[in-house]
Structures are given as C-alpha cells and as structure tokens.
Amino acid sequence: MSVTANLPLRCWAEIDLAALERNLRGIRAALPGQIRYVAVVKADAYGHGLPQIAARLMHAGADLFAVANLAEAASLREVGPDWPILILSPILPQEDRYLAELNVAVTVSSAEEVARFSSVARDSRRPLNVHLKIDTGMGRLGVWHEQAEAVYQLIHDAAGLRLAGVFTHFSSPDDDPEFTALQRRRFLLALARCPGLDTADLLVHADNSAGIETLEIGGPFNAVRVGLLQFGILPRPGTLLESVHAEPVFSFRTRVGLVKNLPRGTGISYGRTHILARDSRVAILAAGYGDGIPRSASNRAQVLLHGQRCPVIGRVTMDQTIVDVTDLPAVAAGDEAVLVGRQHDDEIGITEFSRWGDTIPWETLCSVTKRVPRLYRTQLGL
Ligand SMILES: *Cc1c(COP(=O)(O)O)cnc(C)c1O
Numbered sequence: 001m002s003v004t005a006n007l008p009l010r011c012w013a014e015i016d017l018a019a020l021e022r023n024l025r026g027i028r029a030a031l032p033g034q035i036r037y038v039a040v041v042k043a044d045a046y047g048h049g050l051p052q053i054a055a056r057l058m059h060a061g062a063d064l065f066a067v068a069n070l071a072e073a074a075s076l077r078e079v080g081p082d083w084p085i086l087i088l089s090p091i092l093p094q095e096d097r098y099l100a101e102l103n104v105a106v107t108v109s110s111a112e113e114v115a116r117f118s119s120v121a122r123d124s125r126r127p128l129n130v131h132l133k134i135d136t137g138m139g140r141l142g143v144w145h146e147q148a149e150a151v152y153q154l155i156h157d158a159a160g161l162r163l164a165g166v167f168t169h170f171s172s173p174d175d176d177p178e179f180t181a182l183q184r185r186r187f188l189l190a191l192a193r194c195p196g197l198d199t200a201d202l203l204v205h206a207d208n209s210a211g212i213e214t215l216e217i218g219g220p221f222n223a224v225r226v227g228l229l230q231f232g233i234l235p236r237p238g239t240l241l242e243s244v245h246a247e248p249v250f251s252f253r254t255r256v257g258l259v260k261n262l263p264r265g266t267g268i269s270y271g272r273t274h275i276l277a278r279d280s281r282v283a284i285l286a287a288g289y290g291d292g293i294p295r296s297a298s299n300r301a302q303v304l305l306h307g308q309r310c311p312v313i314g315r316v317t318m319d320q321t322i323v324d325v326t327d328l329p330a331v332a333a334g335d336e337a338v339l340v341g342r343q344h345d346d347e348i349g350i351t352e353f354s355r356w357g358d359t360i361p362w363e364t365l366c367s368v369t370k371r372v373p374r375l376y377r378t379q380l381g382l
Helices: 017-030 042-046 050-060 070-079 093-102 111-124 145-157 177-192 239-243 350-356 361-366
Strands: 011-015 036-040 064-067 085-087 105-108 128-135 161-167 203-207 223-226 250-262 280-285 302-305 308-311 321-324 336-343 346-348 374-376
Touching: 017 036, 017 050, 036 203, 042 050, 042 361, 050 070, 064 070, 070 085, 070 093, 093 111, 105 111, 111 128, 111 145, 111 161, 128 145, 128 177, 145 161, 145 177, 177 203, 302 321, 302 346, 308 321, 308 346, 336 350, 350 361
Parallel strands: 011 374, 036 064, 036 223, 064 085, 085 105, 105 128, 128 161, 161 203, 203 223
Antiparallel strands: 011 250, 250 280, 250 336, 280 321, 302 308, 302 336, 336 346
C-alpha cells in the first residue's frame, strides 16, 4: 500500500449519511404526500460528494435529481442508471449532441432552445423531455412570464419534445415573502394563459429549500427542489423549516500543527493585522484558505479546541490558521480542531462560520477544496 493511503488527516470533512437520510424523510413528512422530492445535487452535491450523496438519497426515496450540467448528470447515471434527471443550467449548443445519449430532461427558456432540442430529438429518433422555465422576477433563466405562452406553444408543436414539467425560481424566498407571493401569482397566471396545458400531467415546481416555508398547498404545485435543507442547513428561520429538525450532514475539521508562546506586542501572520495584547500561547492549525477557510474570516472566526471556542488571530493563510489558546494550556500538537461542527458541548454551525467569512453556507460548501478528503461516517466506524 502506498504511503499516502495511510497518512493521518490534516484537514478533512466528515459527512453523516444517516443524518442526510433522516433529513430527507423529515422534509417529506412535513410536506403533503403528493409532493414529489427533487433532490438538487449540483456542484458535487454541494461539496459533499455526488456519488455517495446521490446513492443515499436514492435509497431514502428521492423522486428525481436536479444537477447543473451534463457532466454531473453523467456521474449521476453511474450511480442510478434509470433515475430521472433534470438539468437546471442552459445546455450549450456544443453539448446538444450528447443529450439524447444521457436521456436527461432539460430546461427550456427560449424559442431557440426549442428549435435546437427538437432537432436533437429528430436526429436521435428519441423523444426529449423538457421542463419549461418561466422567469417570474429572478431575471436569470426562463422565458419572461408575459411571453411564456409563445414558448409553450412552440414546445407543444415541436416534433420530438415532450413537456414534462413547468417551473420557476424565487429570487428572495428567504427574506421577501411579498415578492415571493408576486412571483407565485405571475407563475400561475402564465400557466393559465397556456392553452391546453394540464398541470396534472406535469411536474409543477417552484420551491427551493427556503420556498418550502410558503409552499402553496392545494395549488398546482406538486414538487419541490431541495438543496441546502437536506444537508441539515436552514436557509432562513421558519416554522415549517424548523419542524423538519434537519441535522447537519457536514463537518469540517483539522489538527493543531504547532503550539508556541509569543510575547505581548507580537504581530500575527501576514500584514500583522493582530497585535498580541498579552503574552500568549498560540496554536497553528494545519488548514487555511487552501482547504476552504475563507481569508475573509481572518481575525473573526472561532474554532473549537478541547470543546472551547478559540479566536482566529491574524490572517488566514494558504496552509495555516492561527488561534489564541492562552486560556487552554493543555492544547498540544496533533489535537483536533473543529471549524464547522460539534465538539463536546459546543457546536459551530455552518451559517455562523459563513458569516465570519462574509459569505453564505452554499458558497462555503462549494469552497472546500480538493485537498480536503470527504470521510463518510460509515467509514469512520461512528
Ligand atoms: C440550486 C437550486 C435549487 C436548490 O436551492 P436550495 O436553496 O439549496 O434548496 C433549487 N432550484 C434551482 C433552480 C437551483 O438552481
């Protein structure tokens, strides 16, 4: 066996697949039974590792998967050959010829796409499933809601295309319920203007994790697209969201590489942005922005050592982060430090960690680098 296979870990992420499964089941239980569960697993399943996450979500009862692109769809196909997959991002014209082969549903926002996808279906002699996306105020993908009818008609008339779903995406479901309600109304109005459109035959979806809080029961909505929440992270406070009791799936850990004493007045790290106010003991952690600790968390973040919060002092650097452990004399090289997660009686949540880095949990998860092995709890014997 190679040396590297046996090396102890310097910085790693622990992924709790059992918690992931409980989260999916909890989310399902909080929603009416007819609501389909679209598991959003783009960006390597939010940095958790696509194959492992998708396999567990398939086992737990996801109905459909959503990814950003064809490469992600191909990885997913290796895990579950027959699972329905929706591609959320626009397909590049250069990618068209791979569509039929992967047997995925694509998002349609424009007349040009209808024409392209219809010719893909004709050439391959296989029908292609499409979801019509309607822009109700996000200003990104989708046909503008006032023009949705025209694109719907083109899909309807196109040879080889099968309309499998209609959807929209909310721009501020976490903090602007009025605008979210307006987007819902625009969506429903756009659907009502499409002649012959029968929502009972389609997947009708709008809600991401935060949207679930205001999901309209009784309307035509019959699916939700869940990303963040299944990983145990609340996108916003809310009664329905909290009733799910989602548990964190991800934790982020490293070890102390060196402990040393420094005299009062010493400037810490590049730029000397922190000057020691007293004689101090500092611990140098074996992780930095090269692992995914944002540099903007310099002088702000905290880490757990021996169950206690210790402040990060000075700049986060590529391979090292420095913390003040003056009040924890027992800290020694090799000790585990928790960046995100629980240690003894305290826990640092990913939302709190993200705030220290001026970012959001979605970005934090996508920023954990390739240097960081993902360990799945079953492998840890936990
Ligand atoms: C990423 C994404 C989601 C999932 O969003 P969360 O807030 O993580 O639940 C849903 N819909 C679309 C279109 C997305 O791109």
